[in-house]
Amino acid sequence: EFPRLVLPWVRDRIDPFRFPSQTNFKIYAEQVNRARYFKMLSFGGTVSYSFRPSRSMKHTVTPLHLAFNHLQHRTATFDSIAQANPMLFHSLDDQFIPSVTYTFTYDDSWRHRRMRIWWENSFSSAGNVTSLIYAAFGKSLKEREKKFLGTPFAQFLKFSSEIRPLYYINDKQQIAGRLMAGVIWAYGNKTIAPYNEQFYVGGANSIRAFTVRSIGPGRFHPAENAAYSYVDETGDIKLEANLEYRFRIFSNLFGGNLNGALFLDAGNVWLMRKDEARPDEQFTFNKFFDNIALGTGLGIRYDLSFLVLRLDWGVALHVPYETGISKYYNIPNFKDGMGIHFAIGYPF
Known part of the structure; x- marks a missing residue:
């Protein structure tokens, strides 16, 4: 530099x-x-x-x-x-x-x-x-x-485009948000x-109820026994929203502050072009909110000012693909709808 x-x-x-x-x-x-x-x-x-x-x-x-x-x-x-x-x-x-x-x-x-x-x-x-x-x-x-x-x-x-509003209630309480949208269009030599x-969603800095690249594109989801269930779920369009309430638990704990968080995450990715191998993968306004994965959860953060250690526990509330449950809360098994992430730094 x-x-x-x-x-x-x-x-x-x-x-x-x-x-x-x-x-x-x-x-x-x-x-x-x-x-x-x-x-x-x-x-x-x-x-x-x-x-x-x-x-x-x-x-x-x-x-x-x-x-x-x-x-x-x-x-x-x-x-x-x-x-x-x-x-x-x-x-x-x-x-x-x-x-x-x-x-x-x-x-x-x-x-x-x-x-x-x-x-x-x-x-x-x-x-x-x-x-x-x-x-x-x-x-x-x-x-x-x-x-x-x-x-x-x-x-x-x-x-x-990504926007992050941060509202300070006081020095010990804040409300943080994030809205993110992205699109990529390949053409010519490589379509x-x-x-x-x-783009992808899921993981420690995204929708924390899900592992990385485990949602989308669209309503598509590989079968449980599919060999490519991990490497397959990326897209050309991304929409994501996050809301987090941050609060102080203990101050000056061994030289740092112990903070807590309650969060709500939502989003998905889609494809621009049709892919026969991945049905229901394209973006559509039809049942738009049903196509959005939703998760909530809580976390703790140990803030040393120069380093933040973070542990988040996410709980899935809705997945965009078919699970056999017609209600909005369509998680077949509560245990399978959890994500635990250890990370360094705040998610946004």
Whole structure:
């Protein structure tokens, strides 16, 4: 990180802008190992520029984000899944992902008012510059499986918006909320978005009554004996809402504060395109609220100011798929509708 704009055409160390700015260079490598299914390596790098025209607003431009996804290993079980669900396979195959991203963040927490707002909007475009370069060398834009360095590159548009209101009742009680929406549209060279760019719900920072990637898309849910029940539940559209009441239990307990929380989480993901292997997967306004997973629960947090240890217990109230129960509370077994999550930091 550099506390100024590092640009190739600016030779001196004087920032040409009057407001605070920052340059971030990042390289990374990540390996995902899904036991019994596949092993995938992702690596790449980014160059980002951030600047603040005011204390509450920040603009971040990432003109260069290069990522490679390489499927290192897959099992016979995964191959059988790929035959039954080609869309899943194509979201995981080798891809080059060159993208450009713009993010706007509004944060007025520094004002220390009762109502504080954090709001972030992000827009990404992947593969379009690469496609133009491809055309500049005389290649047809209609050609399928266009490649860069021997690897097909992804093309998509992605937008997400997340707002987090925080209401301070007093120093020991707060009400926190979150609304999040996102959509990704893959087209051109790749009509299926990369797996790690798709949306999901569930887990310690989402709908806490469910494990990660265990809800959706839509009303679809794999059978209990389905081999791909874990890796399958992602989507192109995401809607999520969370509400949490936070309160102090003990102050200055071994150097930190012990806090409690009561929460309500809701949301789901959907697909943009029809997938025969996953029925009822597309977004529809018909019975919209029945398509939303709902969970509640409580948690405890040990806040050391520099570190927060969190334990949440979620209880499912409604699932969007068929369970054989016609009532809104359609959880067949209370024990199976619980989620326990240990995490570091607040969920939002």
